[in-house]
Amino acid sequence: MGYCAHMPSGPTSGKRSVTMADVAREAGVSRQLVSLVVRNTGYVSPEKRALVVDAAQRLGYRRNTLAASLAARSTNSIGLAIFDLHNQVYADFADGVLDILGPTSYQLLLSTSTQDETSLAAGIESLVGLRVDGVLLATHIPEQLDLAAILAGTPTVTIGEDPRLELGDAVHGGDREGAFAATDHLVKQGHRDIVYIAGPATAQNRARRAGYHDAMTQASLPDRVVPGDATEEGGARALLDLRRSNTLPTAVFCYNDSTAIGALTCARREQLRVPDDLAVVGYDNTRAASYPGIDLTSVDQKAREMGADAATLLLDRIGDPTRPGRTQTLTPQLIIRSSSSVFRSH
Template identity: 40%
Template sequence: MQRPTMEDVAARAGVSRALVSLVMRESPKVSPHRREAVLRAAEELGYSPHAMARSLASRTSTVLGVMVSDLHNPFFAEIVDGLDAAARAEGFELIINTGGRSASREGRAVESLLSFRPAGLVLLGPAVPAAAIASAADRAPVVLVARSSRLRTVDTVNDDGEAGSQLAVDHLVGLGHTRIAHLDGGHGSQAAPRKRGYTRAMRRHGLEPVVLPSEYTDVAGAKTAGRLLERVDELPTAIVAANDFNAVGAISALEESGLEVPRDISVIGYDNTSLAALSHVALTTVDQPRREMGRLAAEALLQRVREGRTEPVRHLLQPKLVARSTTTAPPEPHR
């Protein structure tokens, strides 16, 4: 069956299409009698106004575009939960797409969202170039989550990744570890401050940093852990992974090789996603308040949309360490 149209509602109610449009836009110019007739006809036909068409007709949008860097990462799903709750509370809907962690695909994804003429955009962990972000901000308000920016036209919501990695290293050193490796997030958003925090904390403790290139995925975590296992004489007693996803991949590769986590090697993730809290994973990790980050992003966007704020907002949230079952004291050296 075809979706009922405004014309169908008008014919059923015996009124003009223009009058139906006024009712759907909640115009006060319609009499109660005619409003009731239109709404009754709409209900009988199962008609509901299309949010995008209504936005285009009224030149005001109640749609927010959301570009997610990686749909496989539960970290972003939990941010979207916070975004969605805050947006719906203010009468806005979300349109979501993904860039698949590819800068070129993300660029196309952003352009696709802009074609819907949204009230604003939220970009989650984008790898898209800064120039593309600036261009998007010229056409709609933009908020970046898990990505920094110096643009005055762009708001940001981040955790302090440098501080978070330092918490991870401090925790491991407190357990007695001295050989601690870091699997970095490659070109992923916020990988640089996390690596910087790890390196600074290691040097503060008088330890030598060991950074292995990786990415924010479980596959990359497993591959990098596999390369680490080839360095038998230099095997660390602990790993600070790029994120939870990366950590789970590393643990899988380590345990397949015959090592036991944490008896033989400790592992720390980053993000504290729902994955980390699963009882059979029980991953020690650094917590980012994901839903709070989503709420703050929505609020920042709506402040620009509704209040006309022009000064940039820079939310920097402080992370916390959540100790679970994947970290313990290092194994005793073989005699």
């Protein structure tokens, strides 16, 4: 019935799986009682439970979770696809998810990928192939990717971007609003030449670029956008290119904290004073942003709360896959530190 184990093999015993029926015979109880103990359901007296556990240990029985899950048409697992293990914001997302899943019977399966579309699709497909009950997507989703085809009806919630699925949910921050606040802060610090170091070509990057544009337009200042890839290496490379081309601005607003930390690293390597020669603002307010020596002004998109909200939405969708899609938007908050201002503000 979906449970098996390995029977220790000896010279004459051969190999076969130990079943619950074997455990029942060894313990002198019914197979149904063994099933209750294995699944940890129903009432079993302590004495009977001890008999079953002892018999199972003697025979080398272990529950075959996958077979049991397939029989039950549920694996009690949820897949989480993330973009970058080195980026603290994804750990914050995962912490929020675990805040909700921890008290449940669900296990979390993790998939990571590169920026390559093929790698991302393969990672999501691997989760679907493992028959997870639902998928959380906390990753950059290329606009040309056919998500619906890859997910094949698996309940899904996206974190950070809109779902682009007819029956899907999303939790994201007010990216345009947050980017406007970050850029407007730099304008109010007296900066007139502010560059946006962009992220990958996603809806989230478009929203943050639009917020930057709104603030620059309001201040009657021209946009300057340079490409980035959401990594520290990309941020350092973008700033170095500006330095070497003699087009260095007085301030940069970066797609995320990883990009901003890369820009800070490059600035200090180039002996630029922060914020006197160059002000730097990031996005995500990751733990590293508050570290001494970094002290990065950043937009807090409330990543842990986003992860928790997404997990809650996913459990609801697993319970009712045909329910209308829902989108939750969290209001971001600008956290000002010394990378953009000589005065510390709280």
